[in-house]
Amino acid sequence: MARSDMDSALFSDQVFSRGALVAALAGPHGPLAFEHCRFDGEDLSGLDLGGARFLDCTFAETRFEKAMLADSRWLDCKARQADFSLADLSGARLCSSDFNNTRWTGTKLAGVLFTEAKLTGAHFNQASTLGLEFHQCRLVGADLRGLSFRKRSLEQLDLSEADLAGCDFRDAVFEGGSLRDANLKNARFDGADLRSVDLGGLTVTTVAQSFKGAMLSMDQAAALIGGLGVRVG
Numbered sequence: 001m002a003r004s005d006m007d008s009a010l011f012s013d014q015v016f017s018r019g020a021l022v023a024a025l026a027g028p029h030g031p032l033a034f035e036h037c038r039f040d041g042e043d044l045s046g047l048d049l050g051g052a053r054f055l056d057c058t059f060a061e062t063r064f065e066k067a068m069l070a071d072s073r074w075l076d077c078k079a080r081q082a083d084f085s086l087a088d089l090s091g092a093r094l095c096s097s098d099f100n101n102t103r104w105t106g107t108k109l110a111g112v113l114f115t116e117a118k119l120t121g122a123h124f125n126q127a128s129t130l131g132l133e134f135h136q137c138r139l140v141g142a143d144l145r146g147l148s149f150r151k152r153s154l155e156q157l158d159l160s161e162a163d164l165a166g167c168d169f170r171d172a173v174f175e176g177g178s179l180r181d182a183n184l185k186n187a188r189f190d191g192a193d194l195r196s197v198d199l200g201g202l203t204v205t206t207v208a209q210s211f212k213g214a215m216l217s218m219d220q221a222a223a224l225i226g227g228l229g230v231r232v233g
Contacts, residue, residue: 011037018042025049050088070108160198189214199224 059079190213
C-alpha cells in the first residue's frame with residue numbers, strides 16, 4: 001500500500017525490487033517513508049534515498065554501495081550482511097536495528113548515531129567517522145581499526161573481541177561495556193576512565209602497553225595482579 005503527495009510518500013507492507021524502488025523515486029516527492037517493507041537481496045547501489053525513513057524493514061544482504069542515505073532514519077530494521085560501502089549516511093540515525101556482519105568500507109558516517117544497534121562482525125575500514133557515535137551497541141568482533149573515540153562518553157558498548165588496533169580512546173569515559181579479548185594493538189587510552197568496563201582476558205602486559213595514563217578501579221587492578229599469582233591484601 002502506498003500513500004503519497006508532494007510533501008511525503010509512505011509505503012507499507014511491500015516487497016521492493018530495485019525497479020520498483022526506482023519507480024517510487026521517480027517524479028516529485030518529499031521524504032520517503034517505508035514501514036514493514038522488504039528489500040532483501042536487492043542491489044540498491046547508487047540510489048538517492050536521502051532523508052528516507054525506514055520502520056521495521058528488512059534488508060538482508062542488500063547492497064547500498066555509493067547510495068545516498070544522508071539524514072535517513074532506521075528503527076527496528078534488520079539488515080544482516082548488508083553492504084553500505086562508499087555510501088553517504090551523514091547525519092543518519094539508526095536505532096534498535098540489526099546490522100550484524102555489515103560492511104561500511106569507505107562509508108561517510110559523519111554525525112551518525114547508532115543506538116541499541118547490533119553490529120557484531122561489522123567492518124568499518126576506512127570509513128569517514130567524524131562525529132560518529134555508538135550508544136548501547138553490541139560490537140562484538142567488529143573491525144573498528146583506527147577510529148577515534150577521543151573525549152567521548154561510551155555508554156554500554158560491547159567491544160569484546162573487536163579489532164581496536166590504532167583506535168584513539170584518549171580522555172574517553174567508559175560507562176559499562178566490555179573490552180574483553182579485544183585487539184588493542186597501538187590503541188591509545190591516555191586519560192581514559194575505564195573503571196566500569198569489563199577488562200576480562202587482558203594481561204598485565206597488554207595493560208602496560210595500551211593503558212598507560214588510563215584510570216582503573218581497585219578491583220580491576222587487583223584482578224590483573226591476581227592473574228600473575230600475586231595476592232593483594
